[in-house]
Amino acid sequence: MNKTRQKLILATERLLRRDGLARVTTRKIAREAGVAEGALYHHFGDKAELLYAVVQQSMGDFREVLEILPLQVGQRTVRENLEHTLQAAFDFQFKVVPIVCSLYADQPLLARTREILNERGVGPQCSVAALAVYLQAEQRLGRVVADIEPQSAARLLLASGFHAAMFDHFLAREVTPAAARQRIQETVRTLLTGLEPRIAVENPSVPMTGS
Amino acid sequence: MNKTRQKLILATERLLRRDGLARVTTRKIAREAGVAEGALYHHFGDKAELLYAVVQQSMGDFREVLEILPLQVGQRTVRENLEHTLQAAFDFQFKVVPIVCSLYADQPLLARTREILNERGVGPQCSVAALAVYLQAEQRLGRVVADIEPQSAARLLLASGFHAAMFDHFLAREVTPAAARQRIQETVRTLLTGLEPRIAVENPSVPMTGS
Amino acid sequence: MNKTRQKLILATERLLRRDGLARVTTRKIAREAGVAEGALYHHFGDKAELLYAVVQQSMGDFREVLEILPLQVGQRTVRENLEHTLQAAFDFQFKVVPIVCSLYADQPLLARTREILNERGVGPQCSVAALAVYLQAEQRLGRVVADIEPQSAARLLLASGFHAAMFDHFLAREVTPAAARQRIQETVRTLLTGLEPRIAVENPSVPMTGS
Amino acid sequence: MNKTRQKLILATERLLRRDGLARVTTRKIAREAGVAEGALYHHFGDKAELLYAVVQQSMGDFREVLEILPLQVGQRTVRENLEHTLQAAFDFQFKVVPIVCSLYADQPLLARTREILNERGVGPQCSVAALAVYLQAEQRLGRVVADIEPQSAARLLLASGFHAAMFDHFLAREVTPAAARQRIQETVRTLLTGLEPRIAVENPSVPMTGS
DNA sequence: AATGAATGAGCTTTCATTCAT
DNA sequence: GATGAATGAAAGCTCATTCAT
Numbered sequence: 001m002n003k004t005r006q007k008l009i010l011a012t013e014r015l016l017r018r019d020g021l022a023r024v025t026t027r028k029i030a031r032e033a034g035v036a037e038g039a040l041y042h043h044f045g046d047k048a049e050l051l052y053a054v055v056q057q058s059m060g061d062f063r064e065v066l067e068i069l070p071l072q073v074g075q076r077t078v079r080e081n082l083e084h085t086l087q088a089a090f091d092f093q094f095k096v097v098p099i100v101c102s103l104y105a106d107q108p109l110l111a112r113t114r115e116i117l118n119e120r121g122v123g124p125q126c127s128v129a130a131l132a133v134y135l136q137a138e139q140r141l142g143r144v145v146a147d148i149e150p151q152s153a154a155r156l157l158l159a160s161g162f163h164a165a166m167f168d169h170f171l172a173r174e175v176t177p178a179a180a181r182q183r184i185q186e187t188v189r190t191l192l193t194g195l196e197p198r199i200a201v202e203n204p205s206v207p208m209t210g211s
Numbered sequence: 212m213n214k215t216r217q218k219l220i221l222a223t224e225r226l227l228r229r230d231g232l233a234r235v236t237t238r239k240i241a242r243e244a245g246v247a248e249g250a251l252y253h254h255f256g257d258k259a260e261l262l263y264a265v266v267q268q269s270m271g272d273f274r275e276v277l278e279i280l281p282l283q284v285g286q287r288t289v290r291e292n293l294e295h296t297l298q299a300a301f302d303f304q305f306k307v308v309p310i311v312c313s314l315y316a317d318q319p320l321l322a323r324t325r326e327i328l329n330e331r332g333v334g335p336q337c338s339v340a341a342l343a344v345y346l347q348a349e350q351r352l353g354r355v356v357a358d359i360e361p362q363s364a365a366r367l368l369l370a371s372g373f374h375a376a377m378f379d380h381f382l383a384r385e386v387t388p389a390a391a392r393q394r395i396q397e398t399v400r401t402l403l404t405g406l407e408p409r410i411a412v413e414n415p416s417v418p419m420t421g422s
Numbered sequence: 423m424n425k426t427r428q429k430l431i432l433a434t435e436r437l438l439r440r441d442g443l444a445r446v447t448t449r450k451i452a453r454e455a456g457v458a459e460g461a462l463y464h465h466f467g468d469k470a471e472l473l474y475a476v477v478q479q480s481m482g483d484f485r486e487v488l489e490i491l492p493l494q495v496g497q498r499t500v501r502e503n504l505e506h507t508l509q510a511a512f513d514f515q516f517k518v519v520p521i522v523c524s525l526y527a528d529q530p531l532l533a534r535t536r537e538i539l540n541e542r543g544v545g546p547q548c549s550v551a552a553l554a555v556y557l558q559a560e561q562r563l564g565r566v567v568a569d570i571e572p573q574s575a576a577r578l579l580l581a582s583g584f585h586a587a588m589f590d591h592f593l594a595r596e597v598t599p600a601a602a603r604q605r606i607q608e609t610v611r612t613l614l615t616g617l618e619p620r621i622a623v624e625n626p627s628v629p630m631t632g633s
Numbered sequence: 634m635n636k637t638r639q640k641l642i643l644a645t646e647r648l649l650r651r652d653g654l655a656r657v658t659t660r661k662i663a664r665e666a667g668v669a670e671g672a673l674y675h676h677f678g679d680k681a682e683l684l685y686a687v688v689q690q691s692m693g694d695f696r697e698v699l700e701i702l703p704l705q706v707g708q709r710t711v712r713e714n715l716e717h718t719l720q721a722a723f724d725f726q727f728k729v730v731p732i733v734c735s736l737y738a739d740q741p742l743l744a745r746t747r748e749i750l751n752e753r754g755v756g757p758q759c760s761v762a763a764l765a766v767y768l769q770a771e772q773r774l775g776r777v778v779a780d781i782e783p784q785s786a787a788r789l790l791l792a793s794g795f796h797a798a799m800f801d802h803f804l805a806r807e808v809t810p811a812a813a814r815q816r817i818q819e820t821v822r823t824l825l826t827g828l829e830p831r832i833a834v835e836n837p838s839v840p841m842t843g844s
Numbered sequence: 845a846a847t848g849a850a851t852g853a854g855c856t857t858t859c860a861t862t863c864a865t
Numbered sequence: 866g867a868t869g870a871a872t873g874a875a876a877g878c879t880c881a882t883t884c885a886t
Contacts, residue, residue, distance in 0.1 A: 025856080142408060144407075148405075151397075159367075160370045172322060190363040250845080578820060588737070615829060616824065
């Protein structure tokens with residue numbers, strides 16, 4: 001049901017990755033989707049709305065992961081929870097880089113986007129906040145050290161994913177899921193460990209990394 | 212020297228920063244540079260070549276940020292060195308965000324940029340690598356724990372700066388130097404500390420975090 | 423009777439009046455009529471046929487304004503009869519200005535309208551002719567000077583009404599009935615008086631203006 | 634010089650008369666003018682500005698006639714002056730009917746036009762005012778009766794011209810200059826004479842009609 | 845070298861019309 | 866008869882590029 005709409009979203013995402021927003025025309029989208037150009041305007045008010053739908057859809061899994069994050073507090077290990085979250089984040093970020101970055105190629109469009117996101121109370125700060133809330137909860141359980149700023153940690157983790165996605169697009173290389181996974185594991189491990197020479201607590205009341 | 216050529220490059224850079232790639236037309240460039248539209252084609256084969264010239268120039272100082280880094284190994288504290296480096300990186304990143312991101316709106320242009328940067332032996336991987344080399348050296352001195360991946364840590368730090376720069380542009384807000392400085396300090400502290408509950412070594416052979 | 427057909431015609435007339443022909447789309451018509459877009463094509467061959475139907479209907483009362491006129495010959499005063507006629511004409515003219523003028527944006531549509539009006543034996547020439555016939559009759563009674571062209575006088579009067587209606591629409595101002603009335607009175611008085619310096623006849627056989 | 638601009642204006646006027654504004658596209662104008670579509674946008678900001686230029690140009694003669702009207706006061710005969718003025722007015726009105734009427738097919742466009750004209754302090758009321766001022770001056774000289782409203786007379790005369798122009802367009806007939814001239818003469822004579830039975834003054838101090 | 849008018853392909857968007865349900 | 870998603874031609878307008886001066 002609503003096949004045409006789906007075809008348009010998928011075609012747009014494909015072209016965005018391949019050519020970049022500046023080269024993606026409504027004509028090309030319609031052809032790639034195998035529908036008439038006018039159909040695009042039946043399902044979306046304009047090109048911008050179609051792009052917004054692509055973002056929404058790409059967000060899909062990631063949003064769910066963020067929503068259930070509060071339920072993971074105290075469950076499994078912090079490491080596993082962060083890895084799982086970053087995995088979903090990266091999938092979203094990789095899809096969304098060609099759109100998000102393109103906004104910066106058009107200041108007025110960027111401004112309009114800011115307003116739209118503000119109105120709906122969404123935006124990049126939300127995922128950071130959700131992750132920070134999770135870390136804070138783990139701090140209370142003693143599974144995360146008390147003397148770090150959860151906000152900073154959340155920013156570091158998500159920024160690293162976005163940066164990696166931009167880098168992969170820059171190299172125009174297909175990232176194998178395995179490689180992405182390993183990068184995420186290393187990132188999480190590095191942040192968990194920290195750079196300062198220290199000695200781990202001998203008997204943390206709650207097991208920390210894996211069972 | 213070639214005055215018109217320089218005027219065109221500078222005008223383009225200014226417009227790129229102010230309006231974004233999508234809003235920069237040859238007409239606007241010519242007007243901003245104070246020359247005729249046709250003159251552009253005396254000095255550059257086409258618009259793309261002019262853009263390449265701008266990208267080359269803008270990316271030029273990528274290096275400088277990191278050239279001093281090797282000299283800091285073992286000097287002052289790791290914390291201070293990282294903060295200082297991130298400060299310089301952020302200034303640069305904030306400046307280039309509108310240009311770098313604009314490239315992602317146009318795959319062919321992005322590909323061409325990759326080649327330019329490769330030829331000149333610069334690019335995002337270089338700064339990460341330089342920072343990683345520094346961290347590795349500090350690992351040898353015992354000022355950074357041995358069991359983390361320097362590459363990962365470097366990526367985390369630089370990604371955080373770029374992400375912050377994008378965010379500041381998105382909000383179109385003036386960031387006070389003080390606020391930027393505090394953000395960087397928190398970020399560095401978080402990464403130095405790490406999230407895992409641990410006990411710091413009692414007598415690190417080399418003092419770790421400032422006096 | 424055919425309900426959908428009537429709903430379409432009425433909706434079109436309303437929209438024509440409110441937005442003007444250029445802004446009236448089949449989609450808007452369908453929505454305004456509360457039917458599906460496709461339904462329009464069950465009742466009319468195409469959009470143009472629907473418009474013809476509206477024009478036919480709108481122009482319908484053109485007649486009525488002037489049918490009563492022959493009965494007024496020799497009654498009351500010429501001034502009163504003209505004022506009364508112009509008042510009725512203006513009400514009609516004000517109503518049809520948006521429709522009539524819209525036709526001039528589309529020659530083929532205007533041509534088709536000409537044919538419709540010809541078939542029905544109505545049209546702008548009819549009202550002029552009817553008024554001219556009235557004036558001619560008054561000439562025979564000596565209530566109007568013999569040496570003017572009734573046709574010219576009729577044209578002047580009706581043109582003035584249409585022009586005023588266009589002007590009121592242009593200013594998008596509500597004309598109070600009182601203001602419209604005064605404008606008409608002045609117009610009639612001016613035409614009755616004439617511009618040439620003259621001396622009124624001393625004893626016109628028939629009283630001329632008012633009691 | 635500025636040949637292209639002239640070609641565009643003339644082509645637009647020709648097409649407007651033949652097809653009506655709704656059928657006149659920038660593509661057709663460019664083809665009719667024998668230039669590229671883009672050239673239109675070199676010389677005019679948009680389609681509306683081109684139309685405005687057509688109006689301005691059509692106004693040409695008429696404006697001059699209006700401007701020298703004050704100098705005609707007391708010269709020749711009132712009849713001749715009015716005929717000459719109406720002749721110029723009609724030429725203008727005939728050219729401008731397809732544009733002016735088309736505005737009524739698009740309410741927002743009509744509103745925007747109103748604002749533009751207001752800003753520039755021009756508009757239909759100006760020609761009426763100019764003619765009224767002339768008539769008032771002639772009233773002072775006794776060449777026009779004192780007890781009529783000059784405004785009303787001016788409106789009658791100009792409305793009659795516009796109405797005639799609309800009518801000629803409605804019939805899509807070429808009006809011979811001779812026919813137009815005769816119509817104007819009749820109109821002027823009718824208004825000069827007035828409808829009320831009267832006796833002309835025996836020795837007007839200033840000769841009234843012809844030498 | 846420099847100019848800027850001219851070009852024309854291509855953009856986003858609209859809309860009368862069709863047709864399977 | 867009625868529906869409304871789909872069509873695709875065509876609209877106004879932009880802009881990189883050319884070329885006579």
